[in-house]
Amino acid sequence: MRQPPKQRIARDAIKAWRLTALLFSIIPLVLSGVAWYGYYAFNFLSIWIPALLTMITLIDFIITPFVIPKIRWRRWRYEVINEEIYIQHGILIVTQTLIPMIRVQHVDTKQGPILSKYRLATLTITTAATTHEIPALREHEATELRDLISELARVEQDDV
Numbered sequence: 001m002r003q004p005p006k007q008r009i010a011r012d013a014i015k016a017w018r019l020t021a022l023l024f025s026i027i028p029l030v031l032s033g034v035a036w037y038g039y040y041a042f043n044f045l046s047i048w049i050p051a052l053l054t055m056i057t058l059i060d061f062i063i064t065p066f067v068i069p070k071i072r073w074r075r076w077r078y079e080v081i082n083e084e085i086y087i088q089h090g091i092l093i094v095t096q097t098l099i100p101m102i103r104v105q106h107v108d109t110k111q112g113p114i115l116s117k118y119r120l121a122t123l124t125i126t127t128a129a130t131t132h133e134i135p136a137l138r139e140h141e142a143t144e145l146r147d148l149i150s151e152l153a154r155v156e157q158d159d160v
Contacts (some may be wrong), residue, residue: 001121002086002096004013004096005088009075009137010136010138011025012118013118014069014070016063016120026088035050035054068091076088076134077089083100083101084100084101099125099127105126106125106148108124121143121157122134122135122137145147
C-alpha cells in the first residue's frame with residue numbers, strides 16, 4: 001500500500017470552513033424559528049415539530065462548524081510528483097486519487113470572499129473526464145503549484 005501524501009493544506013482552512021458552516025447554519029436556525037412561530041401564532045403545529053427542528057439545529061450547529069472542519073483538515077493531503085498528482089481526502093471514507101500528469105488539461109486557481117479573507121485559494125485540476133480540487137492552499141502556494149503542474153503536464157505531453 002502506498003504511503004499517504006506528505007503535503008497538507010493551510011491550517012487556516014479550518015477557520016474558513018468554520019465560517020462557511022456558521023453562515024450556512026443560519027438556514028436551519030430560521031426554519032426552527034418559523035416552526036416555533038407557527039406553533040405559537042397559529043397553533044397548527046404539534047410541539048414536537050419545532051422541538052425536533054430545534055434539537056437538529058443545535059446538533060448541526062455544534063458538529064458542522066466545530067468538529068467537521070478539524071477532521072476534514074487532518075485528512076486533506078496532497079503531493080505533486082513528476083508523473084502524477086496524489087490527493088487524499090474524506091471524513092468517514094478516505095479517498096486517495098492519483099492524477100497522471102499526462103491527463104491534466106487545465107489547472108486553475110479560484111478564490112471566493114471567505115478564502116480571500118484568510119488569503120487562501122483553491123487549486124482546480126481538470127482532466128478529460130474529471131475535475132479535482134485541492135482546497136484552501138495559501139495564495140502563493142496555490143499559484144506556485146498551479147504553475148508547477150502546468151509545466152510538468154506540458155513537459156509530459158511534449159514527450160509523448
